[in-house]
Amino acid sequence: MAKDPVRVLVTGAAGQIGYALVPMIARGVMLGADQPVILHMLDIPPAAEALSGVKMELVDAAFPLLKGVVATTDVVEACKGVNIAVMVGGFPRKEGMERKDVMSKNVSIYKSQASALEAHAAANCKVLVVANPANTNALILKEFAPSIPEKNITCLTRLDHNRALGQVSERLSVQISDVKNVIIWGNHSSTQYPDVTHATVKTSAGEKTVRELVADDAWLNGEFISTVQQRGAAIIKARKFSSALSAASSACDHIRDWVVGTPEGTWVSMGVYSDGSYDVPAGLIYSFPVTCKNGEWSIVQGLSIDDFSRNKLNKTAEELSEEKALAYSCLA
Numbered sequence: 001m002a003k004d005p006v007r008v009l010v011t012g013a014a015g016q017i018g019y020a021l022v023p024m025i026a027r028g029v030m031l032g033a034d035q036p037v038i039l040h041m042l043d044i045p046p047a048a049e050a051l052s053g054v055k056m057e058l059v060d061a062a063f064p065l066l067k068g069v070v071a072t073t074d075v076v077e078a079c080k081g082v083n084i085a086v087m088v089g090g091f092p093r094k095e096g097m098e099r100k101d102v103m104s105k106n107v108s109i110y111k112s113q114a115s116a117l118e119a120h121a122a123a124n125c126k127v128l129v130v131a132n133p134a135n136t137n138a139l140i141l142k143e144f145a146p147s148i149p150e151k152n153i154t155c156l157t158r159l160d161h162n163r164a165l166g167q168v169s170e171r172l173s174v175q176i177s178d179v180k181n182v183i184i185w186g187n188h189s190s191t192q193y194p195d196v197t198h199a200t201v202k203t204s205a206g207e208k209t210v211r212e213l214v215a216d217d218a219w220l221n222g223e224f225i226s227t228v229q230q231r232g233a234a235i236i237k238a239r240k241f242s243s244a245l246s247a248a249s250s251a252c253d254h255i256r257d258w259v260v261g262t263p264e265g266t267w268v269s270m271g272v273y274s275d276g277s278y279d280v281p282a283g284l285i286y287s288f289p290v291t292c293k294n295g296e297w298s299i300v301q302g303l304s305i306d307d308f309s310r311n312k313l314n315k316t317a318e319e320l321s322e323e324k325a326l327a328y329s330c331l332a
């Protein structure tokens, strides 16, 4: 029997990531090749015409799984009955703007969209925040939508996770699908900590650790970390726009694994509400290694953390605490 369609909201749908993401969702990349979808696309009035163009293209692409499209600038209409919300919309940093100015605009957007989601989304709607500052926007959304379970509000660090897999795969000339269990800890920012301590590679001689295969701690503790931390900036420098296809693809990975589950023995990185695991302060949206089953994520417990890692986990947590304080000062 055919499945009922799932309603997926994409905010900022007329933007770059939106334009890459909506066809992926309509093709089944996010929820599977047998899962019909109804797309809800939200943008702001100045982007309404561009949004209507995206809707025309979705019709023209004749996606068999796409059972409907709502394209609107009305946040209430956009949020009605959605089962999954991918929050990409936001105010980009412009020349001359301070961090506080951009934070102030975005946390206000996330505060008001939290209320709309809380009032109009389907019960148990899963939320993924992509727009920067992603962790803090997600935290504000969580705090201003108190009836949405905190486990349902996450932010995207899967792109950073995938970037770390990519760097290891390139360095070792191995298939990316043979590398697993890297971790992104903390903020989706340059203080994030890409950690390979527990990462492994499948080889013809069995599973080996990334550390033994790379055999170059200076690279793993130095250039590897800074390359992943700075990858977003490198893409902006090269493309003059921020990453879009990789962000869209990683957003699909994040939701697919959350809904369908992670493979046995494999974890992924997600920005989730911290519960004090690994001595990360509770009450931040912080990226942890997680496994997913039956539509729920759980933080992987019991991993060893050495002094090098501890300092890095703390540093990115400190930045998130500062961002949280700044966000609240902007809303005051």
Ligand code: NAD
Residues within 6 Å of the ligand: 011, 012, 013, 014, 015, 016, 017, 018, 042, 043, 044, 047, 088, 089, 090, 091, 092, 109, 129, 130, 131, 132, 133, 134, 156, 157, 159, 160, 188, 242, 243, 244, 247
């Ligand atoms: P973009 O500027 O091309 O698109 C953003 C869209 O959001 C625009 O169409 C804009 O009109 C819309 N928008 C603005 N305010 C809105 C509101 N209140 N409601 C709905 N829509 C609104 O930007 P982009 O390249 O698509 O990137 C989107 C965001 O994602 C940025 O904040 C970017 O920094 C972030 N990003 C995050 C990651 C990650 O891994 N977490 C990766 C790449 C980019």
Ligand code: LMR
Residues within 6 Å of the ligand: 132, 159, 231, 232, 233, 235, 242, 243
């Ligand atoms: C990325 O990681 O590619 C983006 O978050 C960069 C940015 O600042 O938009």
